Amino acid sequence: MTSPRASTSQSNALGSAGNRGYWSHDSEMTADFGVNQGLVEEQFLKWVDNPLAVDEAWRSYFESLAPTEWPQISSAGTIMAPITATGLLSPAQEPSDGNGSPAPLAPRSVTLVDGSTVDDGARNSVLLPPTAETPLEPILTELRTSFPPSSELLAANELQARLSALINAYRVRGHLYADLDPLGLHRKPPKDEFVLKRYGLAHVDPDTIFATGNMAGPPNESLRSVLARLKDTYSRTIGVEFTFLENQDARDWLRDRMELTGNHIDLSREQQVRILTKLTDAEIFEQFLHTKYTGAKRFSLEGGESVIPMLDILTERASELGVEEMVIGMAHRGRLNVMVNIMEMNVRQIFAGFEDDDPEKYVGTGDVKYHLGYSLDRKTASGNSMHMTLAFNPSHLEFVNPVVEGRVRAKQDRKGDDNRLSVLPLLIHGDAAFVGQGVVAETLNLSRLPAYETGGTIHVVINNQIGFTTNPEDSRSTSYCTDITRMLRCPVFHVNGEDPEAVAQAVTLATEYRQRFHGDVVLDLFCYRKYGHNEGDEPRFTQPEMYEAIDRKKTVREVYIDHLIKTGKLTTQQADEIKVQRQQELERALEDTRKNGNYDLIPASMLGLWTEFRGGSDLDVPDADTRFPRPRLIDALGKLTSYPDWFTPHPRIRRFVLEKQVKVMETGEGVDWGTAENLAFASLLVDGVRCRLTGQDVRRGTFSHRHAVIFDETSGRRYTRLGHLSADQAHLEIHDSPLSEVGVLGFEWGYSLDSPDALVCWEAQFGDFVNVAQVIIDQFISSSEDKWQRLSGLVMLLPHGMEGQGPEHSSARLERFLLLCAEDNMQVVNLTTPAQLFHCLRRQVLRPWRKPLIVMSPKSLLRHRRAVSTLDELAEGSFQRIIPDDPAVEPSKVRRLALCTGKIYYDLLERREQTKADDIGIIRVEQLYPLRASELQALLAPYPKDVDLVWVQEEPWNMGAWYFMRARLPEILGSEQPLRCIARPESASPATGSGASHKLEQRLLVDEVFH
């Protein structure tokens, strides 16, 4: 199918790509991008959710389509094709969702024209136009029926078939025999695979002419020539895995591009000199640091210098193909080299880091130099500008991957880059980490999901065939370290890093592939590591054989110079000039750094989008007015509770959600948790604030309280209540996520970095599972401001509370979050009323203070009869960090004052009412961090000096907020006021597995407060 808009955006991409640029190898490739199915699907998904979310051209295009022409949605489960029990609907019959748009449908079987039915999977292919088949050229037009079965013909057919089998074997398995390892130590399978004998072709005269079938190139060719081309293409210094690609166009495109050229790139002398210059930059930079800062850790790239020309070509070619912005995630290896030689960072800043001569400058803050991020606008050779961002990362290998993807997605969303061609994610991995770390698989799994796709990531593996001191035999069960990407069936180019021109060919193909087919692609750069893991490490203790081979090696640059001299492209003198020039530049820069100083790399985080926002101390930033007028709340409720004519809600949704909310509208009373939360989102959306909420089952809500998206009772078609508030409401994304914590949370944190003006939320299924994402919490969320001056307003909703559901469904590990709190780095709240949630979520956006917000979300309070608010509390109230006791309880009569947080409050309140124990005071600490000392002091002031002050929590003594309170409260309250704790006894696991025991424990706990 085609769309007017799809072809427009292609021509935009072609506009820049069509000018033959520096690395344009095949300007023709840009002439037939084909219809961007991903873009069409994405626009379609937006349109069905809210027709106004797409621009006019798309709107009228989709409106013009009959349902049978609706795009197939490849991402399972997001949206289904239009059907009813009786079959396909036409647009005229198509029920509307109230805003004039058809709404999505749930999976069903489809009635076909012939009366048969097919299920979902088959339906997609039914609704798509059939794939055009290229008719094969008749071989001999005059023979239309059959050939005489002569023995010669049969023998010839047999030989032709054998050759086809051999051609196919090269395509599928040629990479196994390729010359990939510069050290020559890489073990290959026994060498008989492609021996002609095996294919029954040994006795054939090599000059016999064969038909080449679907092999790109001449239609007829001698056996000798076919074999030479196959070897060149598939078993030289590039080994490619691509035959499993599901997209036949992509497979054929790659095959043709490789076979036509023998997988060689046609480089001008100018391009070859550029490659050499980049290799020289890479090598000389490392050698310079090695001599000037002997023994200092830099994680040298030596042995893998080809990464630098590779990234240079990637940047140039991507720019020619319409990429305007790249976000890069990479680890330690070669990072400084990339910063200087690809990102054009002033090398003086690196030298300043090595000088590190002012011990007082970064006490308690900052990060090591090979973790720092950086961004710049690079002018490319083709005259375009490329904004390049290197993401900050922790030592924890690979965890930056989802963060980079989230950042890219946010940039794409902000730019309206719907075809995802102008912002490119680039992830650079180590061989051991890539296959070893689970977060890699989680991130790969995000790549084709509507909520997370970024149009394809280019992965580069600096495969130095070792991880610290560990050999591949001990670090993976797979043949290649890239085999984890087989889950996506994306192309993988293994390339010998000592052949920079093969590297150039592979990276050119990979870049074009990403821009053309919008999918992930992998470059596995086989290389070696000249030194130990770092420069102070002796690798010969553990890898003597490998290092013997390494010691004998010329550098990659020298090997390439030999090649250029041999082919008459360069003289030794010219090569030396390039080297000397680079050395002199570095000498001058070092001298300047030492003389003039002041080149420290200070992360510049508060520029651009961030200028209006603040980090730092809580007290320095005023509170926001979070009120929202009652008539507008009623209007929002009206929208939330209405639905289109075609929609029939499930009776229980109608009764317990919609009718209940209508009642709130009428009475202004009974705002429950789900209603307040929906209203918080709605109030922001109608005021133009983008909102994004992902997590497992968030559309409905794990505890069935949200129902932001509801489903037609019979067809299952989806209706997004929050998507139909007003014509000009801001964009909403609410997506059920995959069953992932670390990948998804990393992604959302990345998304929040580039969306300071949006409400970005992630919800855990139960808070208990949040520890699967602990690295993201420790290394990014809690510490990024301190280490990198990076702020985030991410909200984490973590269901928490002791409710008899067992050890793994009770605790979001509040204690761990509190342990991480320092320097006002984040906010931790445990709320008791829907109004509090409403104001807290609104505050998160309306206050310019950007800090992660950790919410201990309730479970039973979602439906607790007392945990309700009024519309007036939403309209007129504000967020209360601490909620004082009922004014009816006279402070001077209180003998015991219970400080608590979260749902235990209601247990205490009910007991107090039952026992009329008005000598027990109850104060709710709603915001545990930052804790405002003055507020707490003011609240406690009216109570008697000798009041029995207790911290009451339902969590075991060694969990919950007690350790935190015990450490913080004495200072706030003054040391003379004793403080004790009433809690469950200490416990190694958060909760009992028995519901009955839970109840008993809870009763005893409350007894203790009231005894």
Ligand SMILES: Cc1ncc(C[n+]2csc(CCOP(=O)(O)OP(=O)(O)O)c2C)c(N)n1
């Ligand atoms: C999650 C994690 N585990 C362990 C480490 C410690 N570590 C640092 S580098 C390294 C080896 C990495 O090998 P590889 O991924 O091949 O990268 P290379 O150093 O070879 O470039 C290890 C184990 C780490 N940084 N992160």
Ligand SMILES: [Mg+2]
């Ligand atoms: Mg390695």
